[in-house]
Amino acid sequence: MDSVVQLQRQLVDYSAQLFNEGFLDDQFNQLQQLQDESNPDFVVEVVTLFFEDSERLLDELAKALEQQSVDYRKIDAHVHQLKGSSSSIGAQRVQKVCIGFRNFCEERNIEGCQKCLQQVKHEYSLVKTKLETLFKLEQKILAAGGTIHWPM
Amino acid sequence: MASSSSSLPSMEFDFDEKPHVLAVDDSFIDRKVIERLLINSTCRVTTAENGKRALEYLGLADGQHPNHSDLKVNMIITDYSMPGMTGYELLKRIKESPTMKEIPVVVVSSENIPTRINQCMEGGAQEFLLKPLQLSDATKLRCHLKKLHNPLQGGFAGEDEHA
Numbered sequence: 001m002d003s004v005v006q007l008q009r010q011l012v013d014y015s016a017q018l019f020n021e022g023f024l025d026d027q028f029n030q031l032q033q034l035q036d037e038s039n040p041d042f043v044v045e046v047v048t049l050f051f052e053d054s055e056r057l058l059d060e061l062a063k064a065l066e067q068q069s070v071d072y073r074k075i076d077a078h079v080h081q082l083k084g085s086s087s088s089i090g091a092q093r094v095q096k097v098c099i100g101f102r103n104f105c106e107e108r109n110i111e112g113c114q115k116c117l118q119q120v121k122h123e124y125s126l127v128k129t130k131l132e133t134l135f136k137l138e139q140k141i142l143a144a145g146g147t148i149h150w151p152m
Numbered sequence: 153m154a155s156s157s158s159s160l161p162s163m164e165f166d167f168d169e170k171p172h173v174l175a176v177d178d179s180f181i182d183r184k185v186i187e188r189l190l191i192n193s194t195c196r197v198t199t200a201e202n203g204k205r206a207l208e209y210l211g212l213a214d215g216q217h218p219n220h221s222d223l224k225v226n227m228i229i230t231d232y233s234m235p236g237m238t239g240y241e242l243l244k245r246i247k248e249s250p251t252m253k254e255i256p257v258v259v260v261s262s263e264n265i266p267t268r269i270n271q272c273m274e275g276g277a278q279e280f281l282l283k284p285l286q287l288s289d290a291t292k293l294r295c296h297l298k299k300l301h302n303p304l305q306g307g308f309a310g311e312d313e314h315a
Contacts, residue, residue: 030286034188042188049181080233084262085181088284 004146011137015152018134023127028090032150047131050089054124057082061117065110075113076105082120093123171226171297172196176206176242177260178234186229186285193290195226195297203237203245206230212249225255226297231283232261232268240272247276256296260285 002010018024035042057078064075083098097120104112138148173195175186183199190197200206207213211223228246232239239259247253256278261268269280278296281289 027284027286030284031185033287034185034192036192039188046181046184049184053181081179084179084283087262088179088181088185 002140004141004144007137007141007144008146008148011134011141011148012152014134014137018130022092022096023130025090025092027087029151031089035150044135047089047135050085050091051128053085054082054094058117058121058124061120065114065117070108070110070113072105072108072113076102079105091124091127094120094127097123170194170196172198172224173293173297174198174200174206174209174225174228176200176203176228176230176234176239178202178231182231182283189285189287189290190229190293193294198225202234203230203239203242206242207245210246210249210252212245212252225252227278227293228255228257229293230257230259232259232272233263240268240275243272243275243277258293258296 015024031043031046060078061075064071064078079098079101083095083102086092086094086098097116101113101116101120104116141148171194173190175183175190175197177183177186177199178201180201183201187197187199198209200209204213206228208216210225211217230239230242234242239261243257243259246255246257253276257276258279258281259272259277260281260283262283264282272280279292281292
């Protein structure tokens with residue numbers, strides 16, 4: 001069983017990695033700083049909303065791209081939403097793919113859109129796993145009586 | 153700061169009299185974030201998911217009779233891109249209302265488009281902020297609240313604040 005200090009070290013290293021690799025950006029730090037003792041679950045709540053919202057949007061996007069007659073305005077609206085929410089939680093790599101995705105929508109480029117959908121699904125899946133790992137680590141620290149301070 | 157009229161020691165709000173902000177955004181996530189940002193800045197927050205709901209809350213919807221005697225809103229923050237009614241359209245409706253036009257309106261957007269920004273500022277917006285909002289934006293928002301609160305003058309800007 002790792003000590004609190006070891007777990008805290010792991011969290012610092014893990015979060016540094018996520019920032020260095022571009023999975024998260026400063027907006028995630030901003031969210032963490034909005035959290036306090038009176039709202040200890042704020043970040044988890046907002047990120048959970050992001051997961052639910054993203055999964056819904058990815059489903060809608062897949063459906064929309066399968067249609068005989070593709071509605072690019074609808075697709076763009078969904079991507080705009082996904083871009084907004086990923087930006088709000090600091091999921092930088094997801095947000096970046098969305099920017100390219102919107103360009104393909106504008107060009108009405110079906111292949112480009114399909115490629116972007118695959119890319120955004122992939123990036124979403126990666127950041128989801130990493131955030132879940134991060135939260136688990138935080139829980140372990142808190143359960144062991146340790147404290148956590150953002151930014152790391 | 154010279155203030156000839158008042159014997160008010162400061163421009164701070166009483167803690168019983170928290171400023172009330174109406175936040176309008178179609179994104180649930182962004183509503184949560186802005187709510188937390190404002191509550192942490194000791195504001196009371198009401199959220200609305202679109203312009204129509206915001207107007208209904210303010211008593212400005214079509215068919216409503218304005219009855220604002222007890223409605224106190226110190227600031228409105230609205231997203232620009234919303235389905236149905238944009239933040240700009242909402243801004244215009246508010247500024248056209250004899251009773252609500254003095255409420256400062258801040259427009260936020262994820263897109264940095266100069267023509268959009270100019271349009272909103274010319275439409276009477278207090279400020280235009282880029283999303284995602286950050287802690288440093290809370291300070292700017294508090295500023296707008298402070299400037300316009302003066303109990304002796306019924307909640308509106310003092311003479312020396314007019315350009």
